[in-house]
Amino acid sequence: MTYQDILDACGLTAAETTGGTLSVTTPVDGSEIARAPMHSVADAEAAIATGVRAFEAWRKVPAPRRGELVRLLGEELRREKENLGRLVTLECGKIYQEGLGEVQEMIDICDFAVGLSRQLYGLTIASERPGHSMRETWHPIGICGIITAFNFPAAPWCWNAALALVCGDPVIAKPSEKTPLTQLAIQKICDRAVAAFGDDAPKGLIQTLIGERDLGEVLTASRDVALISATGSVPMGKAVAADMSKRLGKTILELGGNNAMIVAPSADLEMAVRAIVFSAVGTAGQRCTSLRRLIVHEDVYDQLVPRLAKVYEGLAIGNPLEAGTLVGPLIDAGALSAMDKALEQARAEGGTVHGGGRALTDQFPDAAYVSPAIVEMPAQSDVVHTETFAPILYAMKYSDLDEAIALQNAVPQGLSSCIFSTDVRETEYFLSAQGSDCGIANVNIGPSGAEIGGAFGGEKETGGGRESGSDAWRAYMRRQTSTVNFSRELPLAQGISFEI
Ligand code: UN1
Numbered sequence: 001m002t003y004q005d006i007l008d009a010c011g012l013t014a015a016e017t018t019g020g021t022l023s024v025t026t027p028v029d030g031s032e033i034a035r036a037p038m039h040s041v042a043d044a045e046a047a048i049a050t051g052v053r054a055f056e057a058w059r060k061v062p063a064p065r066r067g068e069l070v071r072l073l074g075e076e077l078r079r080e081k082e083n084l085g086r087l088v089t090l091e092c093g094k095i096y097q098e099g100l101g102e103v104q105e106m107i108d109i110c111d112f113a114v115g116l117s118r119q120l121y122g123l124t125i126a127s128e129r130p131g132h133s134m135r136e137t138w139h140p141i142g143i144c145g146i147i148t149a150f151n152f153p154a155a156p157w158c159w160n161a162a163l164a165l166v167c168g169d170p171v172i173a174k175p176s177e178k179t180p181l182t183q184l185a186i187q188k189i190c191d192r193a194v195a196a197f198g199d200d201a202p203k204g205l206i207q208t209l210i211g212e213r214d215l216g217e218v219l220t221a222s223r224d225v226a227l228i229s230a231t232g233s234v235p236m237g238k239a240v241a242a243d244m245s246k247r248l249g250k251t252i253l254e255l256g257g258n259n260a261m262i263v264a265p266s267a268d269l270e271m272a273v274r275a276i277v278f279s280a281v282g283t284a285g286q287r288c289t290s291l292r293r294l295i296v297h298e299d300v301y302d303q304l305v306p307r308l309a310k311v312y313e314g315l316a317i318g319n320p321l322e323a324g325t326l327v328g329p330l331i332d333a334g335a336l337s338a339m340d341k342a343l344e345q346a347r348a349e350g351g352t353v354h355g356g357g358r359a360l361t362d363q364f365p366d367a368a369y370v371s372p373a374i375v376e377m378p379a380q381s382d383v384v385h386t387e388t389f390a391p392i393l394y395a396m397k398y399s400d401l402d403e404a405i406a407l408q409n410a411v412p413q414g415l416s417s418c419i420f421s422t423d424v425r426e427t428e429y430f431l432s433a434q435g436s437d438c439g440i441a442n443v444n445i446g447p448s449g450a451e452i453g454g455a456f457g458g459e460k461e462t463g464g465g466r467e468s469g470s471d472a473w474r475a476y477m478r479r480q481t482s483t484v485n486f487s488r489e490l491p492l493a494q495g496i497s498f499e500i
Contacts, residue, residue: 010185027093030366044218050204057202067117074110106158113162131487138477140168142226145219153179167476253463257415259447260293264421279446285391289448330368339390349381415458416440416447
């Protein structure tokens with residue numbers, strides 16, 4: 001299949017791929033695959049105005065009926081899984097299996113949201129006053145702006161959009177300018193689902209804005225955008241949070257991770273090796289959940305780390321569209337130099353680097369392929385506290401579990417974490433209040449590859465937001481508390497006497 005075939009299979013038109021000024025390159029070989037038209041600030045303002053009208057109509061549609069739209073979206077996605085998965089691979093460079101996985105996450109969250117559309121439960125609450133009842137109801141909140149990152153150009157949009165849509169909210173997407181085509185293809189899939197749904201889906205219910213940061217700033221500035229859900233870097237999240245706080249708007253922030261695995265003496269090392277390699281080199285180390293720190297008990301360190309270094313030497317680095325490849329390219333030259341700089345700093349801080357460096361330069365001179373690196377560190381120094389979006393795994397030794405947990409928690413980020421141990425005392429301690437401080441804490445599983453059923457997100461500089469499963473839907477709605485007096489008296493709360 002040529003690159004053009006991949007774009008065509010997703011229904012992208014010549015106007016969308018040749019008519020604009022945004023140069024889109026594929027990390028597969030660094031070549032330009034499209035020139036996408038960019039939206040202007042005026043377009044973004046118009047999208048918000050259309051979204052406001054869409055909200056007025058959509059909030060009146062019963063939630064289970066809104067779920068039907070998301071069911072249709074899930075059906076379209078099932079049909080388009082291979083096409084969209086391939087486009088994800090072409091545009092962001094993750095291997096095709098992971099491109100497919102991303103579309104599967106979209107399908108899974110659609111299924112979840114369909115069920116949820118009949119379960120947006122509120123509460124009834126006992127009133128302290130006779131002849132009174134209290135209840136809590138969840139109502140749609142308004143337009144939800146969804147800002148997403150290059151490394152996951154598909155799934156995070158859908159975690160947000162599927163929930164927002166059943167909750168009664170229109171959505172406006174602002175994908176990374178590095179990966180606009182996937183979002184354009186998703187928009188087409190949505191348009192088909194909306195057409196199949198019928199007239200009660202208002203115009204502008206699902207919209208996409210292609211462009212740079214200024215478009216995101218239109219969304220964060222507008223009081224008509226009730227919620228911004230943003231996935232990306234910590235600086236991006238801080239900028240969004242600062243803008244939103246000016247108008248006290250709501251945010252869901254899913255930012256950086258610096259995820260660790262503790263490998264205890266009782267660990268099943270066979271399992272640990274597979275988990276480590278997938279989570280450290282999957283998506284070429286460019287997941288927010290990628291494994292970046294390995295904290296290994298001194299008794300098993302010499303069995304594990306040399307073995308990993310050997311596995312790393314044999315990893316199939318190559319074209320992510322080809323079957324058998326396990327490690328695709330980094331997104332661009334900027335990512336490459338960030339990796340080089342981090343390895344240089346690690347060496348200066350006493351690290352011993354295995355692997356690293358550019359790969360496949362003859363075959364792909366304009367792309368950013370690298371050999372994944374394992375870096376043995378004498379201590380958790382500055383570089384280890386930093387998230388570098390590349391396949392660098394820092395390995396460190398520990399001797400007691402409290403020390404390992406302290407190391408794991410000592411970084412500014414708090415997304416994902418895990419322990420490999422077959423000792424239930426250790427694993428439960430790791431999951432306890434004294435254990436991992438992250439939003440995700442796993443046992444005998446790597447830190448990446450979360451299922452959609454759980455709430456996804458993390459603490460500290462990760463931003464505190466939760467998306468996807470569990471009760472994350474509540475962030476897309478407003479809570480209304482109602483007290484109803486069905487008596488013929490007017491008793492005041494707290495027993496206050498007030499006679500007029
Ligand atoms: C991200 O990298 O922004 O848990 C999201 C995972 C995926 C999502 C990653 N389900 O690795």
